[in-house]
Amino acid sequence: MTTITTDTIWEALQTVKDPEIPVVSVIEMGIVREVTVDDDLGAVHVKMTPTFSGCPALDVMRRDIETAVRELGVTAVTVETILTPPWTSDWITEEARVKLKAFGLAPPPCHGGNIEITFFDVVPCPRCDSKNTSIRNTFGSTLCRAIYYCNECQDAFEQFKPL
Amino acid sequence: MDNITTQHLANKLLAMADDELILAHRDSEWTGHAPILEEDIAFANIAQDELGHANIWYELRQALTAEEPNQVVYFRDLAGYRNAQIVELPKGDWAFSMLRQYFFDMLEQVRLPTLMNSSYKPLADAATKIRAEEIYHLRHTYTWLKRLGLGTEESNRRLQNALNELWPYAAQMFVPVAGEYSLVAADIVPAPTAVEAAWREQVEPFLTSIDLTIPANWPTQRPARSEHTKHLATLLADLQEVARFDPQANW
Numbered sequence: 001m002t003t004i005t006t007d008t009i010w011e012a013l014q015t016v017k018d019p020e021i022p023v024v025s026v027i028e029m030g031i032v033r034e035v036t037v038d039d040d041l042g043a044v045h046v047k048m049t050p051t052f053s054g055c056p057a058l059d060v061m062r063r064d065i066e067t068a069v070r071e072l073g074v075t076a077v078t079v080e081t082i083l084t085p086p087w088t089s090d091w092i093t094e095e096a097r098v099k100l101k102a103f104g105l106a107p108p109p110c111h112g113g114n115i116e117i118t119f120f121d122v123v124p125c126p127r128c129d130s131k132n133t134s135i136r137n138t139f140g141s142t143l144c145r146a147i148y149y150c151n152e153c154q155d156a157f158e159q160f161k162p163l
Numbered sequence: 164m165d166n167i168t169t170q171h172l173a174n175k176l177l178a179m180a181d182d183e184l185i186l187a188h189r190d191s192e193w194t195g196h197a198p199i200l201e202e203d204i205a206f207a208n209i210a211q212d213e214l215g216h217a218n219i220w221y222e223l224r225q226a227l228t229a230e231e232p233n234q235v236v237y238f239r240d241l242a243g244y245r246n247a248q249i250v251e252l253p254k255g256d257w258a259f260s261m262l263r264q265y266f267f268d269m270l271e272q273v274r275l276p277t278l279m280n281s282s283y284k285p286l287a288d289a290a291t292k293i294r295a296e297e298i299y300h301l302r303h304t305y306t307w308l309k310r311l312g313l314g315t316e317e318s319n320r321r322l323q324n325a326l327n328e329l330w331p332y333a334a335q336m337f338v339p340v341a342g343e344y345s346l347v348a349a350d351i352v353p354a355p356t357a358v359e360a361a362w363r364e365q366v367e368p369f370l371t372s373i374d375l376t377i378p379a380n381w382p383t384q385r386p387a388r389s390e391h392t393k394h395l396a397t398l399l400a401d402l403q404e405v406a407r408f409d410p411q412a413n414w
Contacts, residue, residue, distance in 0.1 A: 007222075013170070050215075050292075052212065052215065052296060053212070053215035053216060053219055053292055053293060053296065054211045054212045054213075054215020054216070054218075055213055055215070055220070056211075083219070083285075083289055083291075083292045084288035084291065084292070084294040085290045085291075086288075086291050086295060087292075115295060115298050117296065119302075136201060137201040137204060138205070138206060138299055138302065138303060139201075139204050139205035139207075139208035139209070139303070140204065140208070141204070143208055143211055143212060143215075147201070148206075161299075163295055163296065
């Protein structure tokens with residue numbers, strides 16, 4: 001068995017996706033906060049944090065994280081859910097923002113901790129980049145999505161909501 | 164934390180969790196029935212958020228009492244529920260449900276900032292998490308109430324009717340749980356009287372500004388949170404039916 005380090009764990013967790021947004025990993029989303037390996041016991045401890053607290057994908061992600069670590073040959077895995085610091089969409093990496101857009105989901109604007117400043121932001125259409133868009137619903141098909149309309153495409157699109 | 168304080172905090176967390184759970188259930192009754200599709204989606208989202216928040220409070224309580232949230236929700240009888248009566252009332256019309264949601268959102272709006280500074284760290288952390296999500300709720304209900312209050316004669320009348328009915332129930336949201344003042348003294352939760360005053364300070368001028376008349380009577384004699392209307396029994400029968408049908412089931 002190869003030696004398990006925090007680096008190998010982080011690498012393995014890149015394969016775990018958010019089931020509601022299957023193009024980005026739990027690492028790119030900033031959901032995995034900390035990985036520790038106890039060298040004496042060979043035990044791995046992963047700390048994760050929910051995006052929206054009612055997110056139904058949370059349990060699936062917790063299970064998938066555990067499975068991914070076990071597949072490395074680790075038998076003692078604990079996944080802990082933490083609430084602090086609270087997850088913010090600002091943590092979504094640049095790479096992930098590009099993937100979200102390609103997936104058809106407008107990435108959330110960064111807000112530095114004050115969501116309300118984003119409420120007047122123009123959200124460009126992820127398909128045609130037009131800024132001629134308007135909000136239809138701050139609530140969408142999942143807790144983390146808002147619904148917009150692109151006046152150029154004449155079609156709706158979704159945005160990953162700033163949180 | 165000593166045993167008595169732990170028990171008092173467990174009481175408070177139960178009341179907070181039950182409020183969110185029962186409100187989420189009532190909100191979810193609009194799924195498939197809201198006036199327009201967008202609102203159907205929005206209210207379902209809000210219900211799901213409140214359910215998520217209920218789960219956070221039940222889990223914080225679990226850390227103190229070792230009582231598992233699913234057990235507490237599905238296998239506790241009516242007498243053990245500590246939600247305020249306002250959240251158990253049937254969903255009524257759209258104005259009624261929107262106003263009730265606004266009242267609850269505003270309770271969170273005035274209470275969460277203090278809870279974020281709670282001397283009990285897990286409570287402070289949870290409040291910080293929840294507050295960010297609540298911004299979306301309040302923005303939604305606030306906009307809807309403006310539209311209803313300042314809209315047509317009918318929308319204003321229906322909202323006024325909802326206000327007349329909900330006002331006495333709103334007052335009961337602030338009734339302290341057993342031992343709550345010891346938590347206040349320990350800087351764990353804000354004083355219920357302070358929360359109530361802050362709530363009225365926000366709510367009353369807003370309601371007036373959207374052409375509503377505040378009912379004259381703000382009750383000072385209020386039922387304890389152990390007292391319920393006849394509506395909770397039917398709600399719990401609905402909520403608990405499947406889990407109780409086969410308690411050993413796994414899914």
